[in-house]
Amino acid sequence: MIKIENRYGSVEISPDYFASLVGHVASNCYGVVGMVASDAVQGIKTMVYPKGEMMDKGVRIRVVGGELLLDLHIEVSYGVNIAAITRSIVNNVRYAVERATGFKVQKVNVYVDAMKHS
16 A cells, blocks of 8 residues: 555555556657556566556656655557657646645656567
8 A cells, every 4th residue: 555644644646546546647748658567576477467457567666755756657558759768748747646536746767668669
């Protein structure tokens, strides 16, 4: 569970919810082909789970000082402006997470791990 303390008490939200929200928002940004497994554990899960069932693929969420740090590993279309895509992802993910949960997003790191030719 992702737990954030505030002056009213504590809030806990399922990591699956966060991963699903973040992955969905990032995947729907222009130029993004999909999410990429970010570590060995996710790589193994990719082989085991049927396509589309692994909600946390390419998403890592940490809580530091009561704020969220998000790491996203993506695959982009060949020939698109990577700087523009990453700015779009950062803005869209930050907005969606803060609006849906009320949690402050400290930082969104976007790693372009692959490119796909059309």
